[in-house]
Amino acid sequence: xxxxxxxPSIATPEFAQAWQLYExxxxxxxxxxxxxxxxxxxxxxxxxxxxxxxxELIGLLGIWSLAEFSFLEHFAIGQHLRGRGLGKAxxxxxxxxxxxxxxxxxxxxxxxxxxxxxSFYQQLGFCLNSFPYQQPPxxxxxxxxxxxxxxxxxxxxxxxxxxxxxxxxxxxYQVQPS
Numbered sequence: 001x002x003x004x005x006x007x008p009s010i011a012t013p014e015f016a017q018a019w020q021l022y023e024x025x026x027x028x029x030x031x032x033x034x035x036x037x038x039x040x041x042x043x044x045x046x047x048x049x050x051x052x053x054x055x056e057l058i059g060l061l062g063i064w065s066l067a068e069f070s071f072l073e074h075f076a077i078g079q080h081l082r083g084r085g086l087g088k089a090x091x092x093x094x095x096x097x098x099x100x101x102x103x104x105x106x107x108x109x110x111x112x113x114x115x116x117x118x119s120f121y122q123q124l125g126f127c128l129n130s131f132p133y134q135q136p137p138x139x140x141x142x143x144x145x146x147x148x149x150x151x152x153x154x155x156x157x158x159x160x161x162x163x164x165x166x167x168x169x170x171x172x173y174q175v176q177p178s
């Protein structure tokens with residue numbers, strides 16, 4: 001049985017294990033520093049959650065509950081547990097418990113891995129939006145990352161995409177939209 005536990009601070013015992021999974025799952029340019037994560041714990045719209053299966057930490061979520069939508073900033077399952085349907089169960093839980101639409105970022109479909117990831121989300125009802133999008137850097141020493149937005153339950157119009165991108169840039173990444 002899956003359960004979710006909010007991690008409210010780096011002092012929470014499970015944080016170290018979750019942070020290790022976070023660092024293994026995301027390339028450096030797509031993740032925050034531990035200091036930045038510490039600052040996020042002060043923002044009420046943000047939650048860092050671990051996913052447990054019978055007391056074993058199997059995954060993590062970094063999710064923003066914003067007024068207009070929910071943004072799944074980070075989602076990872078332990079590599080040794082992938083392909084068992086756990087990701088599907090977690091995303092279905094999110095769809096039931098968070099405000100729609102749900103927005104997430106993915107790498108463009110240029111590699112087999114990114115195509116599989118996109119297909120995974122599409123099977124769960126997400127739509128790949130083709131509008132140009134770049135993830136702002138998490139720090140001055142990191143680059144802008146070309147990504148694409150996926151949305152649930154429907155594709156975004158140009159206007160909705162522009163509004164969502166602006167909200168992400170301002171609230172999540174704390175940069176001004178260009």
